[in-house]
Amino acid sequence: MVDVNQLLDEAIKETDNLQENEIFLIRDLFKGYVWNRIPVKDRLLLGTLFLNQVNRTGGNIQAIEKTSSNQQRYEKICK
Template identity: 60%
Template sequence: MDVNELLEYAIIEAEKIIIDEVFLVKDLFKGYEWNRIPRKNRLLLGTLFLNYINKEKTFIIPIEKTSSGQQKYKKIK
């Protein structure tokens, strides 16, 4: 999959998150799927996902980052 396909997949999976749930982009993928994505594409995917939720009207907001610098998100009403 290219990065745009990964972004589409992440957006679809994010719709399944329940309200008030906190998650990372990597949580939207099965462990082995995430590990198979090259690191540079994972970084790009994180940036694209953040840009998407900031630009579109979604019920997902970015919150603090983890100690390793990964962006956390929360689904709101």
């Protein structure tokens, strides 16, 4: 059973390892096999929660455009 709040915490912590101006998708914050083991419904929920967290905190992560497959892209900015 996957705890989406725990995954959200892990994703937020992993953003500390990104370089300034680096563009990423949420799936980039997880190892491939870990991401593939997360059920699709939980991935969608994780995406929504991550976007809400980014918009609410106004930290050094900024939502930018979506990809052609409708995945939200983010950028780590300097604050």
